[in-house]
Amino acid sequence: MNLKTFLLDLLFPPKCTFCENLLERSGRLTCPDCQRTLPWLEGEAAETRVEFAARCVSPLRYQDSVRKSVQRFKFSGRRWYAKTYGTLLSQCVQDHLAGEYDLITWVPVSAKRRRERGYDQSQLLAKELGERLALEPVELLQKPRDNPAQSGLKDAAQRRANVLGAYTAPWPGRLAGKRVLLVDDVVTTGETLSECARTLRMAGAENVVCVTLARAKQ
Numbered sequence: 001m002n003l004k005t006f007l008l009d010l011l012f013p014p015k016c017t018f019c020e021n022l023l024e025r026s027g028r029l030t031c032p033d034c035q036r037t038l039p040w041l042e043g044e045a046a047e048t049r050v051e052f053a054a055r056c057v058s059p060l061r062y063q064d065s066v067r068k069s070v071q072r073f074k075f076s077g078r079r080w081y082a083k084t085y086g087t088l089l090s091q092c093v094q095d096h097l098a099g100e101y102d103l104i105t106w107v108p109v110s111a112k113r114r115r116e117r118g119y120d121q122s123q124l125l126a127k128e129l130g131e132r133l134a135l136e137p138v139e140l141l142q143k144p145r146d147n148p149a150q151s152g153l154k155d156a157a158q159r160r161a162n163v164l165g166a167y168t169a170p171w172p173g174r175l176a177g178k179r180v181l182l183v184d185d186v187v188t189t190g191e192t193l194s195e196c197a198r199t200l201r202m203a204g205a206e207n208v209v210c211v212t213l214a215r216a217k218q
């Protein structure tokens with residue numbers, strides 16, 4: 001450990017991304033307890049079906065401390081969590097999607113939401129993932145209108161109607177004939193990812209595969 005890391009650790013003791021307990025060693029972002037007990041999705045369990053996408057994988061279930069952690073990341077400014085998440089995403093991609101994509105992109109938030117939050121959480125995830133996979137993410141999608149949050153809608157038809165046409169792919173030249181890896185934080189019913197995958201395919205993408213940090217029960 002160098003002096004700078006030592007001093008930073010004194011001022012801002014590193015905490016586990018999931019349970020927020022203090023970490024004994026710098027450089028580790030998940031405590032040994034969470035490493036052991038988090039609801040990991042392994043093997044085939046990591047996969048779920050998303051329409052218009054060839055595959056969709058996630059390393060964790062969206063429950064308990066994972067859910068609380070993602071909520072702090074999205075709503076309480078813990079943008080540095082993207083580093084831990086990026087590591088988990090890259091392991092998941094290497095395990096399940098190696099060689100199945102040419103480009104990395106993300107599910108964007110609207111400009112209004114981005115202003116309110118100060119950042120686009122999925123773009124941060126894509127950036128961290130891209131650093132680990134040595135592939136710079138490319139902006140392919142935009143969300144011109146600010147539709148109500150999917151989490152407020154229980155009915156599948158409502159969720160679908162809410163996202164239909166919500167995304168555009170204004171740079172078709174960037175994705176023509178390419179296989180796209182699409183990144184988001186959480187997949188629930190998959191309507192958002194499916195609409196993004198549909199938009200990318202319509203704009204000329206050859207194929208779409210998805211990775212999310214966590215998957216809600218399904």
Ligand SMILES: [Zn+2]
Binds near residue numbers: 016
């Ligand atoms: Zn922990």
